[in-house]
Amino acid sequence: TFVVTENCIKCKYTDCVDVCPVDCFHEGPNFLVIDPDECIDCTLCEPECPAEAIFAEDELPEGQEIFIEINADLAKKWPVISEVKDPLPNADEWNGKPDKTKLLEE
Numbered sequence: 001t002f003v004v005t006e007n008c009i010k011c012k013y014t015d016c017v018d019v020c021p022v023d024c025f026h027e028g029p030n031f032l033v034i035d036p037d038e039c040i041d042c043t044l045c046e047p048e049c050p051a052e053a054i055f056a057e058d059e060l061p062e063g064q065e066i067f068i069e070i071n072a073d074l075a076k077k078w079p080v081i082s083e084v085k086d087p088l089p090n091a092d093e094w095n096g097k098p099d100k101t102k103l104l105e106e
């Protein structure tokens with residue numbers, strides 16, 4: 001399973017959804033998550049993210065392990081997104097900022 005991590009928050013570029021063959025991305029106000037029950041580990045989304053926020057669950061950067069649960073939980077709550085849309089305003093400024101987890105809106 002692949003996991004969306006912290007750096008997606010307040011960016012939400014959505015390039016990832018265009019390549020997913022099984023539509024497993026779900027959309028919240030300022031973040032996307034991957035449904036772990038749907039992801040087929042095709043790896044296609046990982047290089048598409050301009051924020052480099054997508055990782056295989058066994059290759060998560062230190063401190064990002066919490067996002068395994070966040071993806072699983074929020075995928076149950078949020079609707080599927082399968083078409084690219086504009087990034088959030090100021091996405092480029094937020095790309096790479098530290099400590100964005102507290103800004104995640106559910």
Ligand code: SF4
Nearest residue numbers: 020039040042043045
């Ligand atoms: Fe979708 Fe493939 Fe990414 Fe899983 S690894 S979320 S199936 S694009």
Ligand code: F3S
Nearest residue numbers: 008013014015016049
């Ligand atoms: Fe987020 Fe990257 Fe997709 S910023 S919306 S995981 S392209």
